[in-house]
Amino acid sequence: MSARVAALALVSSALVLPGCANRLTDNTPVCGEASSALVLAAQALPGTAYVPCINTLKTDWMYQDLQARRGLATFTLGSVALGTTFLRVSLQPDCDTSSARAVPSDEAGAPLFVDVHDDDQLRVVVIPDGDGVPLSVYASELVGGLDGTTLADRTMVARLDARDLPVASRADEAHESAAAVLLVTVRDSERRTVTVLLPDEDEERTAVPADDLLETLRDVSEPAAYTGAWYYPFAHGCVVYRFDAHGSGVATIETDVKAALGLYDAEVMRAQARDQGYDVR
Amino acid sequence: MGAESAGVRQAAVPRPSPVLSAVHGPALGDVGQQRTLRVAGVSLSGRRRRPSGDKPPLPHELGTAGRIWLAFAVCAVLLWLSLFVLPGSPDWWGRRDMGVVQWLADLRTEPVTTVMQALHALGSAWFIRPLRWAMILVLVLYRKWRILAAVIVAFMAVSLMVGLVARMVHRPRPFVEIIGDWVGYSHPSAPVAVLAVTLAALGLSLIPRGRWRSAWFVASGVLVALLGLSRTYLGVDHPSDVVVSAVLGPAVAVLAVRIIAPEALFPVSYRRGSTAHLDVTGRRGEAIRRALAEQMGIAVIDVEPFGLAGSGGSTPLRITVAGDPPRTIFGKLYAQSHLRSDSLYKIARTILYGSLEDEVRFTTVRRLVEYEDYILLKLKDAGLPSPEPYGFVELTPEREYLIVTEFLQNAQEMGEVELTDQITDDALLVVRRLWDAGLAHRDIKPANVMVRDGHVVLIDPAFATVRPSPWRQAVDLANMMIILALRSNAEYVYERALRLFSPDDIAEAFASTRSITVPTQSRSYLSALKRREGTDLIARFRELAPPRDPISIQRWSMRRLRVTLGAFLVLVLLVTILIDNVRGVGFV
Structure with a gap:
């Protein structure tokens, strides 16, 4: 064996073998155990009362590595259905909740503030351009047929706008509320x-046939989205969930995230680490 | 390959030559016995078969520096294993590490902390990035591509290894009050590894071997030690994190440079010229003497580089051998660096034009030298005027060989002689004979067509092929006619060529001609002529010859597609790396 091969073998073994090393074995911040990831996250913010952790992930959700530095620890979750990085979880010294609203918290020791844009509805406004009973009946039929229908994980909310205003102004008003306009004539x-x-x-x-309308709207409509942030402020820190989720699964994302993630009491974690010989500050 | 070659006017040095055989009977019958002969003025001592187990003339060895760094790497690995793998070792090391960190934490005072925080900046991007970019810039300016590749590979390898090991070991930071900035897991210490590999790579790539380089390494060691001390003092790293990184960085740099750009082949120097040329003094010079003495029975007096300017693919040598009077032979030294440059050249040609014909690269130096030796013999057998081949000797098995031929004494390049009818006819006859023998030279240019005593001698047939494509043979004719016309005019050369070739042959030759088919030297002469006199020789030949549509030189094959795709992906990767690093998110 040449010196080069020997060196390569040594370096390779050195890269592989330490995998079975540390007593704080888990590189994932799992709730309930003092893993390396949790300890490192706690070290990022000495004195923090809580550390974000993972309970159970849904089948297609993926945990991506913890990134920690002095003053900040983050990890992300990805999913085929919701996006490769649909959620970024951060432990940081503080957070600005001024634009958020308080909601009942699922965590005992930390209140929850949310500032999210939940876009799981597809708004449609039917605007009749003209007069006459057949047109009114047709427009009403369209509204009735579309309202409440689910399309690409989004619930359709359809309404009729038959006000005595120019068509253009009614359409502009609908577009301002991000609604699609269905214009019908006699x-x-x-x-x-x-x-x-x-x-x-x-x-x-x-001239889109009424029978093809759902298909057309499916093609052109954006997938459902859930964007914004949740804030859990507490003593000496704040955990922030930043959402950028798009696609199927948005409808249940709030309950899914609450089930998947949690806040681990840092004191309990420190005690566990001490039991293993690590005096985490 | 280039404008070099040459030798003794009389074939003086045997490959067991008839001369030698006649003098002392069966050529190899008494190999190993010491003897001294004088043949045609050249002293021949006894050849000797190298017994099994004996070292070759230039053994491939790791060298002192390599051994030291390998020892360091082994120590680092052992330290790693003891740190984390052996039962109970993590606890043992953890206590030792924490003992040191805690001791330093207890010593903290405000002034010392201020100093340590300043030293901590040695591991910051603000310190390391300018160093790395400056290093890269200098290497680019001096076109040290191979060394640059080694340096970048070292940087990338260290980044990857540190990231990978950090994830596998996932060691938290020391359990003291941390008063410095940090990122990610503690082991190994990324800033220390990055600083260490940067300083080591800088020393290896920019500072010539010697006192200054040694001083640089000492200074680098001090800087790395100071950074490690500061990080331990600030509670950011454990001592073992620092030690492993301080060894890992330089070890990777040394390995990368030794593998990709070995010092012997790519020495750090700031002289202009081809980097493919090897230093033939010192160990290699001695090895050449020993190899020629043992394997060919030639006593060497002096070895010196010769015609380096015209040669990029080998190191041409003028070798003075013992005799009365001393004679000269010609040698071409081939090493792996030449093999690599040949490979890159062929890959580039494959991408640009397709496999024009047999562009398959040589896989070993031995194959390359064997092929050239074979071609020299083939030319000789075909009666083509070329230097007398004497064979080749082995310096390092599979890595370095020296091919030896006659030295063309008193010969001039075609570009320097006064052209006569005889020389013109002789040159065209050489091409006719190449055609008749089923050969193509593939590199006919002024520097490779020598004139001695009014006769043409063809040298440097390293690119020659047997049974080439008709297109390639036609290109040989065009190139020969071009270099003749450069010394006369197109009409004259065309008229003389019609004595040996049909008008259709000549039409085919110039229908095959493209910029790429004309060697660089001829191309530059053609451009100069066009600038000076407005004469386009190739166009004039096409006017003289019967009309013929251009012959496409693009060849498409699966290999070309694969190579092109591979090169494209590598290019995309390199551009991505460059952009990342300019944006500050890469490894530099």
Whole structure:
């Protein structure tokens, strides 16, 4: 064996063998045990009352490595359904909850403030352009057919806007609330078609058959989204969950995250670490 | 390969030559017995077969520095194993580590803490990044690509290893009050490893071997030690984190440089010129003498580099051998660096033009030298005027060989002689004979077509092929006609060529000609002529010859696609790395 091969073998073994080393064995911040990850997170913020931890992850959720430095510890969760980094969990010295609202907390020792944008609805406004009973009936039929329908994990909320205002102003108002506009004319009512105007598009889709409407909306609508932050402030620290979730699974994300994550009492963790011979500050 | 070659006017040194055989009977019958002969003025001592187990003339050894660093690496690994793997060792080391950290924490005073926090900056990006970028810039300016590659590989390897080990060991920070900045797990200490590999790489890549380099390493050791001390004092790292990193960084740098850009082949120097040339003094010079004496029975008086400017793919040598009077032979030294440059050249040609023909690279130096020796013999057998081949000797098995030929005394490059009808006809006849023998030289340029005593001699056939494509043979004709026309004019050369080639042959030759098919030396002469006189020789030859559509030189194959895709991916990776590092998120 040449010196080069020997050196390579030694270095390789050195890289592999330490894997069976540390007594604080777990590199994942699991609730209930003083793992390396939890200890390191606690070291990032000496004196913190809580450390964010993982209870149980859903099947397709993935934990990504803890990143810790002086004053900040973070880890992220990814999912096929919700996005590769749909949640970033941080332990930091403090947090600004001024724009958030207080909600009942699932954690005993820390209140919860949320500042999220829950976009799991697909808003649709049907605007009749013209007069006559057949048109009104057709527009009402459209609203009735769409309202409450689930499309790409989003619940459709449809309403009729038959006010005596110019069509353009009614459409602009609908777009300002991020709603899709379904414009119908007398001719549409005869042909059972509709013109679709989307909030962020200049182009309109004309003469879309009513039977193909769901398919068209599915193609053009954004997936459901859950964005924003949850804050758990406590003595000497704050745990922040930052959401950027898109896609199926958004509807249940709040309950899923509460079940998956938790705050681990740092004093309990320190006591456990001390039992193993580590005097965590 | 280049404009070099040459030798004794009379074939004086045997590959067991008929001359030698005639003098002392069967050529190898008494190999190993000491004797001295004089053949054609050249002294021949007895050849000797190297017994099994004996070292070759230039043994491949790790060297003192390599041994020291290997020992360091072994120590680091053993330390690692003892730190974390042996039963109870983590606790034992943990107590020792914590004992030191706690002791230093107890000694903390405000002034000392201020000093330590200042020293802590040695491991910061603000200190290390300028060093690394400056190093890279100097290496780029001096075109030390191989050393640059070694340096970058060392940086990347250390970053990867530190990250990987940190995740596997996941050791928390020391359990004292931490008063310095830190990132991630404690073991190994990333800033110490990064500083250590940077300083070591800088010393190995920029400072020539000698006193200054030794001084640099001492200073580097002091800097790394100070950083380690400060981090331990500040409670950021354990002592063992620091020690392992301080050994790991330089060990990786030394290994990377030794493997990718060994000092013997890529010495640190700031002289201009090809880096492929080897130093033939010192150990290698002695090895050349010993190899020639033992393997060919030639007593060498002097070895000196010769015609380096014209040679990038080997180290050409003029070797003076004992005799009355002393004679000269020509040697070409091949090593792995030449093999690598040949490989890169062929990969580039494959990507740009497809496999023009047999562009398959040589896998070992031995194969490369064997091939050139074979081609020299083939030329000789075909009656082509070329230097007398004497064979080759082994310096380091599979790594370094010296091929030896006649030295063309009093020969001039074609580009320097007064062209006569005889020389023109002779040169064209050489191509005709190459065609008839089923050979192509593939590198016909002024420096490789020598004229001695009014006759043309073809040298440097390293790229030659047997049974080449008709296209390649046509290119040889075009290149020969170009270098002749550079010394005369296209009309004259065309007329002389018609004595040996048909008009269609010449038309094919220039239909095959592209910029890439014309060697760089000829191309520069052609450009100069065009600038000076406005004459486009290739266009003029095409006008003289019968019309013929250009012959495509692009060849598509799965290999070309694979190589191109691979090169593209490597390029994307390198650009990504560059962008990351310019943005400050990479390893530099």
